[in-house]
Amino acid sequence: MTFKKIGGPLLGLALAGCMLLMLLHPEASLGAALRGLAIWWDVLFPSLFPFFVISEIMLGLGIVHLFGALLDPLMRPLFGIPGSGGFVAAMGYVSGYPVGAKLTAKLREQNLISRVEGERLVAFTTSSDPIFLLGAVSVGFFRDASLGLILALAHYGSGLIVGLLMSFHGRKEQRSPSQDPSITSSTAPSVPTKKGFRRIHGALLAMEEARRKDGRSFGELLKGAIQSSLKLIIVVGGLVVFFNVLMELLARAGILSSLFSMTGHLVSLVGGPPELAQALISGFFEVTIGARSAGEAAASIPLQFKVAAAAFILSWGGLSVHAQVASILNGTGLRYLPFLTARLIHAILASGLVLLLWNPVMDTGLSTAWVSLPASVAFTPSASGITASLALLSVLLTAALLASLLIPVFMAMIRWVRRS
Structure with missing residues (x-):
């Protein structure tokens, strides 16, 4: 019997069990739902909704x-x-999943x-x-x-490494590389510095053509962006509400405690503190709860292991984020398995980098210098999250634009020197 044949009945039994637990623990279920709703209303809605609207308008404007x-x-x-994936990467890294x-x-x-x-792109642009x-x-x-x-x-850093690794994904399936409709082919100019200006001119023409094809007024763009x-x-x-209730029900049923014990044994096998099992299991379901558990873990646990656990949880994203991404990708033809694999690789690399960089960063005073930087103040909870994110987005996009312009100019200069 295949998994597809037994998957439906098993899922039905699991959901029936959840319904039974909700009837047995109505107050706990309601409290968990209210906590999830508070997270959504207080944190996710104000931080994500403006970026959703702005990105929709940018797409319509041909940016x-x-x-x-x-x-x-x-x-x-x-x-x-x-x-076009560079724009997605900048927006994804600044505004976070999904x-x-x-x-x-x-x-x-x-x-x-x-x-x-698309599978390569979503694999490394999904981040905190x-x-x-x-x-x-x-x-x-x-x-x-x-x-x-x-x-x-x-x-x-590990997210960028995942992006480099994912460039090898699907090479056998991709017979020939796709080409952006916005990119026009042209022969190399005789003067190296003209290539950057030609690229800018072509990019502006592509933006104008995309705006013309869209045809909607700004008011229509704004209305559609808000609705979507x-x-x-x-x-x-x-x-978010569903997974908060699910975790509460699993805790009431004693399933979470069993998972904590099993995970503790696995963590101890790889040389980590078994006390971090609660944070890892919580982060497996929901990233905010897991990161908070890592920060509030026992003081006897070495700090670098707690930070490594937090990095693992942030890079994994939690099943809540996975469900959000899966619902978004539904109907696009993009497969979920490459995304799942990339999340696992990202989580392992991130936790490993924390342990690898701990002494060089923490013992050399770099972390202390980081706190004293004025830019780091923009990321404290007292600052406006949207303002700081928009500022960082502008910096990232400007750096990417400069790099994209300098690389072809540099390559053209090399060819020009070789010819001369």
């Missing part, structure tokens, strides 16, 4: 085509994706990327936003702002 033409020389050789998946699905719907390129990582986790949960640097290096974003943010909220 993606602009970045697609400019960033193609940077993104395609490194990550095996078109230049914005990267949402934008990837939009590019797929518009046939700007192939299925394999810096406001949550540096503010909530470092300052809020661990009460130590100096940990923000090593968490950021491990989380985002509201649908997605409600789905996100529903999944």
Whole structure:
């Protein structure tokens, strides 16, 4: 008997068990649902909804085509994706999960990327936003702002490594690399510095053409963006509430305690503190609860192991984030298995990087210098999250644009010197 034949009945039994537990523990279920709703309303809605709307409007205005033409020389050789993926990466890294998946699905719907390129893109653009990582986790949960640097290096650095590794994904399936419609072919100019200007001119023309094809007024764009974003943010909220209730029911049934014990044995086998099992299991289901548990773990546990557990949880994302991404990718043809594999690799790499970089970062004073930087103040919980994220987004996009312009100019200069 195959798994598909028994999967349905098993899922039905599991849901029936959840219903029974909800009837036995109505007050606990209601409390968990209210906590999940509070997380959605107080944190997720104000932090994600503006980015959902802004990204939708940018797509309608043709901004993606602009970045697609400019960033193609940077993104395609490194990550095996078109230049439009650079815009998705910047938005995904700044605004956090599941914005990267949402934008990837939009590019797929518009046939700007192939299925394999979409799977590569969503695999490494799904990450925690810096406001949550540096503010909530470092300052809020661990009460130590100096940990923000090593968490950021491990989380985002391993995310880029995952992107490089995912460039090998699907090479046999991809017969020929796709080309952004926004990128026009041209012969190499005789003067190296003209190539950058030609690329900018082509990118602006591509943006204008995409805007013309869309044809909607700004008012129509805004209305459509708000409607689409509201649908997605409600789905996100529903999944957060569901997994909060599910964890409460599993705790009431004694299943979580069994999982804690089993995971503790596994953690001790690899040389880690078994007391971190509760944080890891909590983070397996929901990233916020898991990161908080890692920060509040016993003081006897070495700090580097607690930070490594937090990095693992942030990079894994939790089943709640996985469900959000799966619901977004549904109907796009993008497979979930490559995303799941990338999350596991990202989590392992991030926790390993924390342990590897701990002494170089924490013992050399870099973490102390990080706290004294004025820029790090923007990521404390007292700051405006949206303002700080938009500032960081502008920095990332500017750096990516400069790199995309300098790389072809540098390569053209090399060819020009060789010819002369």
